[in-house]
Each structure stands twice: as structure tokens, then as C-alpha cells.
Amino acid sequence: MKNMKNTKKMTGAKIILESLKKENVSTVFGYPGGVVLGIFDELYDDKDLKLILTRHEQGAVHMADGYARVTGEPGVALVTSGPGATNTVTGIANAYMDSIPMVVLTGQVPTALIGNDAFQEADIVGITRPCTKYNYLVKDVKDLAYTIKEAFHIARTGRPGPVLIDLPKDITTASCDFVWPDKVDIRSYRPTMQGNKVVMKQAAVAAAAAKKPVIIAGGGVVASGAYKELLEFAKLLNAPVTTTMMALGAFPASNPLSLGMPGMHGTYYANMAIQNSDMLIGVGVRFEDRVTGKTSTFAPHAKIIQIDIDPTSIRKNVRVDIPVVGDIKNVLRDMNTILKDEIKPKWDEVSKSWLKQIDDWKSQHPLSYSLKNDVIKPQFVVEKLYEITKGNAIITTEVGQNQMWAAQFYRYEQPRHWVSSGGLGTMGFGFPAAIGAQLAKPDALVIDIAGDGSIQMNIQEIATAVINKLPVKVAILNNQYLGMVRQWQELFYGERYSHTFLDSHMIPDFVKVAEAYGAVGLRATKPSEVEPVIREAIKVKQPVFMDFICDWKEKVYPMVPAGGSLDEMLLPEPEAKEEKKKKLKAVK
């Protein structure tokens, strides 16, 4: 299947760049080093490929990840061997856990030196075997073009994921004809795209017959681009939809059927709906422990339908009555057709009373927090960000309390506007991911909602943002603590705050850090300063650190303690009388 027309002799380095262009890559995130000098030398004159020079290889991979999450196309990173390669591991594991398409190119010592403990040698193929979808060590320059084509194919098809290609130096300097394959065909890799018709019918009949259905949508809906199909599916069944953290925006938060996020810090009504449901329909969700709580008491009255492209996700964590393997978009489209043409679901009083019950839960315990006049509540900052940006910003997050508040108090109406490290829970992800997202969407407003701990894990990338004129905004919810860990210490470790105090009110001075790098630094210490700071940050066309000095005692609620049942939620504590309780109106 090789196209022999217009072949041209090229070095391996040149073949790599030409192959990337054939895959429509325009941006590569990278960092140079000894064994990749040949590739970087080729990049020097290349007009079509832009290399974004980061300040750390981890930053490069997270940027590629952020780029991929907002575009749906594989992000690409290029680093050197040894430490360059090992520095990518966290970023690759992060993308793997969240099924993000990515191709990581690592330099390697010359083939003759592999295994000799050469300078800057690391067995990166061995190291990343468990955290890549697939990986390669290229041993012949003639295999290079095909390998790259295959890598992109594997990264973007089926359940997407990161693929790593290790490139020994001598492969990049050797030459051969550049032959770009027309297509790839891997006999051992054929993802199931279409659902089984008999099973889909069975699932549709069962779903339509349910009296208390709940749809739980996961990241697979985003990966598959099945937003319209999901919306139609929910309407046909008149079923409420809860979106896991990975799926925020895949179903509009303002839709009356939306339940928000389920799980450990999910909404009261989402968790209650799951626990009382008689039919749970999992769509592209793997039922991770943060979503299910204790699995033995998870959705005790429900039959479970699970739709996923990855058969291993089915029955991995929870029992499943009807499994459907296939691409979400195809399966939902086919099930919608079955529902419309054959079943024509009707809703009786029982199913109407189910939605009424859910509305009652929504009004009993909406997401809430207590507003104060003297100290900034972190939730207030997130709410203000939502109001001022009208929900149109691309929000990235770090990990911990900042992430949960960003998930709860910003409302996501559109897919690919929420970029957050779900499975691996990587602190330091949000800021470089925001830079990658900004590169992909130059006209979008990109805001990283960060904690004072997380932001310091990849803070060096502010140089990348400033130099490349990428006006990302970072809202630091500064509570001077590793807030989520502190919350667990308060609740479960007798308020023994072992090594979670960061003193980051003073160290560092985030405003000065921003200024030192040529960015803009702003600070708010009172609630009244929050809005002006946000407006100013949006107005300046530069990267901005907004340092919001927040109430350090604030906790994320609701909370299902680890290992507890979903309906055993801790709800916000009642505050002192004079404080006005602010309740957010849940959408009815």
C-alpha cells in the first residue's frame, strides 16, 4: 500500500517533520537536547511547523494535552533523550488516564549505544509501556514514516490515548526515500465502532421502560463528539443527565435535565438520583471510584446499561446488566433511531413524578456556600468568573479544591471548554494546559483556575506564555494551604495539619513573580476587589496572575467520604447567624 510516486531522499530528521505535516500538525511543544539536535536543526528553517519552546518537558506534554483537549486533534511534543524523556512521563500518564490523543517524540542515544548506559540514555519505551496506548523504538530510517502514520492512527482512533516514538540519533541522520503510506492497517488493532443491533435494541427497550432513569455521561461523550446524540437521547427518554468531571460541557449545564456532576464532590441531587434510580445508563464512563463511592451500595435499585468503545471499561468497576460496545456517537444515533421509530417512549405519571422528585432535591440542597464581607470565598471568585465571562471562557484547572470549585460553580454549556486532569489528578497540569489551549484557540479567553500549591508545580511556564504572547489568565484561589489535603486532615485526621501549610500568602509574592517574568500581576484581598481584578485581567492582552487571598478554612461540599455510599454526603456546615446564606439557584 505504499505510494511510490514523488519519492525523495531525505534524512530521518526531515522525514519526521514532513510526516508531522502530513498529519496536519502545525504546532509542536518541545525542548532541545543532544540527540535531537538534528531534528531541531531541520526545524530552524521550517516555515510550516511552529515549535513552542517550553521551560520544562513536563510543561511541553501538558501543553500538547491542553491543545488536544480543546481541538480533539492529537497534541505533539518533542524532547531529548534521558531526562528529557523521563520528564514527559507524568504528562503521558495524565493523557493516558484521560484518553487524550497525543504523540510524543523522544530522542534516544544512537542504536549502537542502546543498552550501554550511555550519557542521557533512558529506556523510555520500557518506562512508558504501562502509560501509553502504544509505543515504538524506531530501528530503521525506512520504518520512520510508516511508524509516525501508525502512531497518529492509534492515538486518535478507538479509545484515544498517547503514543510515544523513541528516535535514536542515527535514525534521524540516516537517509532514505520519503514514502508516505496511503493508509495503515493493523490486523491486531480494529476498534469496535458500531454497536451490536440486538443488544442496542434490548438496551433501548429497557431504557424506555424505566420509571426512574438516569444517564451518567463520561469523557467518552467528548472523545466521540456525541453531544447532539446525547441531548436527543436524554430528550427521547426524558431522563436526567449527570456529567462526570471529564464530561462537563458535553451536556449543557443550563438544560433542565442536567444534574451537574456526580460523585465525591458531586451535587446532592445527582447522587440522590443515582441512588434512587431504577435504570442507570453509563455513556462513555468507566465508573471510577470518585464517581461511584462504595461500589457495593452504588445505585442499589438500578439496572445498569453501559455503552463504551473500550470493552475493558465495561464491568471493570460495577456490575452491568446490558453492555454495549461501540463508538458513543454511533451507538446513541442508532439507539435514538430505535427509540423514535420503534419504541416511541411515553411518559406516565410515575416518570413525571421522578423529575418532580429531582426538582425537589435540587431545591432542598443546591450547591451553596456562605458569603462573607470581609474575606473572599473561593466559590465567589469562580462564580464571578462565570458571570463576567458569561460562561464562554475555556477553563483549565489544577487539582484539588480549586478544581472542584471550578467544576461546581462555573457552568459549562459547550464541550471542550473544560480542561482538567481527571484520572491521574496531576497538580501543575492546568497552567501549561491553558497555554496549549490558548495556542489552539488564539481568540478564546483561557483561564486557569488554580490553587497556590498547584500553580507552583509548573510556574516556570509563565515564560512560555509571555514570550509567545499568549494572554492566558491564572486565577489563583490562594488559601495558603494544600487545601484539599488540609480538608481531609481537618475532617479525618483530627485537624493535624501535617505539612500542608505553604505560607503562600507571602512566599512567593505571585504578583511580583508575574511581573518578574514580564506578565501582569493583580491581587484581591477583599470580596469587593474580586470583580475589578477579573475585569482588569481580561482587559489586558497579556498573561495575568490574579492572586485571590481566600478564606483558608473553606471546604468543598458536598463530600462523600472516601469509601462511603453516594447518599452519605457531608453537606455545608451552617454558618454563624449574621452571615447571609447564599444559595445558588439550581436550574429547574
Added chain:
Amino acid sequence: MRHTISVLVENKFGVLSRISGLFSGRGFNIESISVGETLDPQISQMTIITSGDDQIIEQITKQLNKLVDVIKVVDLLEVDHVEREMVLIKVSPRQEQKAEVLRVAEIFRGRIIDSSPKTYTIEVTGDEKKIEALIGILRPMGIKEFIRTGKIAISREGIK
């Protein structure tokens, strides 16, 4: 419950490591694994003996299938098949038991493939029970060491 899982894989470098890494990384158990080339030299056959409840075995077969280099996975518990394993046993019996060792080897259709003034090395092929039985009988007579290949298995063809 023990299962014999037959896996057809691309005969490429690193594949064994991907398979064994899958088992270790997910906490699955490998009792034995044997690998060899097939009629098509580009394909290798692995026979893996593992154990676990239904849910674990389902995960094992699905996870194996998910690996890019895996072409086909068959849980042989679900199909009629024959299994064989080979053992090499080095026995050092007392003088008066030497004849008995030879007799036992014969009963088990074994072959003596090496002998020294003090030892015999016996080669025996069979299913697991036969090999366990042989080891059980020879043990009191003085087994110096033994080595087992791990099981290989192949499906039976129908009679028709």
C-alpha cells in the same frame, strides 16, 4: 478458578514485556507462561495459565485483547483442548532404589536423557496431574532438582 489462555501475538520485540507488564500492573496472577513461534513466523503463540474469579478472567481476556500487538485471545476453558507440559527431573537415588527409579520412569513413559554415577535425568511429558504424580513418587527417592516448561495447549478438532 484456573484458566488456560491462548494468545496469538505479533512476533515483535517487547511483546512479552507488554503481556507480563499487563499482568503485574493490574495485579493479575501468572502461574506459567510459555511462548513460541507458530506456523506463520510473524506470529507467536503464548499459553498463559492464570487464575481468578469470572470477573477477573473477563478483565484479563479483555485487557489482553486491548493490547495493540494481540491478534487473538482464547480462553481454552471454554473450548475442548489438550494440554501438555514437559518436566526434566534429576534424581539421585540410593543404590538400592536405582532400579525403582527406572521402573517409575518407564511407567510414566519417561526417558532417561542423562545419567551419571549418582544421578539420572528423566524427561517426561504429560498433563499437569501426571507430572505432579511423578514428582510425588520420586520425591522420597531423592529429587535433586527439576524444571518444568509450563503448559502449552491446543484446541481439539471435531471428529466430523
